[in-house]
Amino acid sequence: MYVRYLAARPVDEIQCVAQTRRRHRCTSPVLAPETRGGQWTLLPVTAHVGQLALPAGSMAVYSLTALPYAEQLRWRSQRCPQHAATPTAADLAMTDWESFDSLLHSGHIHTRLPTLRRRGARADHPHREGRA
Template sequence: MHATNISASDRAWDGSYKHRRPQRFLRVAPDSPTRLLRTAQQSRCSDCGNHIEWYDRTAGHNPVPLHPHELPAADVPPHQRWHVDTGIAHPSGDGSPWCRVRHRALCPATPAEPTSSSTMDALRRSLALTSRRLQDTGHFTPRPPSCADPPTQDTAAPEARPVVQLLCLRYLAPGPLAHIPCVAQTRARNRCPHPVLDPDALPGIWVLAPLHHDHEPGHLPFAELWLALYDLTHLPYSEQLRWRAQRCTAHATAPDAADIARTTWEPFNPRTHHQHIRHHLPASPHSARQGRR
């Protein structure tokens, strides 16, 4: 190794470098529609193992996985074109000669649509080869197919993934209420270790609600038609937004803090989430208040 000779003219009177640029600290704009960092968008498809990028959508929809690269808009059917504007994905073209494509339209683990173009078919074959190489080298294992029949015996924990109702919608929680993590980034550029559930904040209520919205509560004699859920609709609107954004109470009022991970709420579907349906209130709920709707 050779020592680097630094002349005295390169330093100021206090010993600091003259021509060194100061570090830039990027912050999320207050009017930004999304706080998700670019590093938090990158992931892999759980069906084929190829790279995908998650983008938030408008109208409160769940994030959508897009193919990492743009494609010529002329080679993509109009109903499969997406464009990204200020970090938000929109299901349409923006008039430019390039567009983004949802990964499901290219995923080799899903059936191809008959309206796909030759460019998309070639890209699908390329992704299929990549998926095969990942499986042969042991870097990717496809997830097993889900069982279509409901389980005969409920062996899951009572609150493994509870159903939470907020903003007049029902979501399936990613885990127990006390272990839902905050997705905000700390000043040390790490993920916040605090959970969303705060004992000092206003609590929710465990209630029994009709499993289907079109059922009348007075005409439900069977327990299988009731659903135990953690209701947050009685809380202030700002508190419900905090839960939906999956942030702790400390980062709920920090607009400059970015999201280092995606929120993991899933819109509740009685058909696909039947294994998480509970027909009775938990024995030791987080809130002492219980009710029936």
């Protein structure tokens, strides 16, 4: 969808916003083990027209562009695979996304790709920006 977002937490901790049958928030992650995730990549730092150029040339982004469109929509709506398949389930929380602004969120710009731990997909990286 070619829009950059800033998440409130690391990619592997983003939680589904759907309401369960017991009227609680779903505890499943959006990055589900049974689905294909995005990939970390370096992309140019973009500034809005009329803004000064930023010192960093590129930044690490969790890109979803290689995923099917339906999967990108699932991420954008912040739903786990189960609740993406049940569109009648209400959202119990607002999505944690915020439009990424390179000047406002410059503290989240990292110029190196994150390193991964041995046994999981958790990134040791404070960068929480994604692109859907």
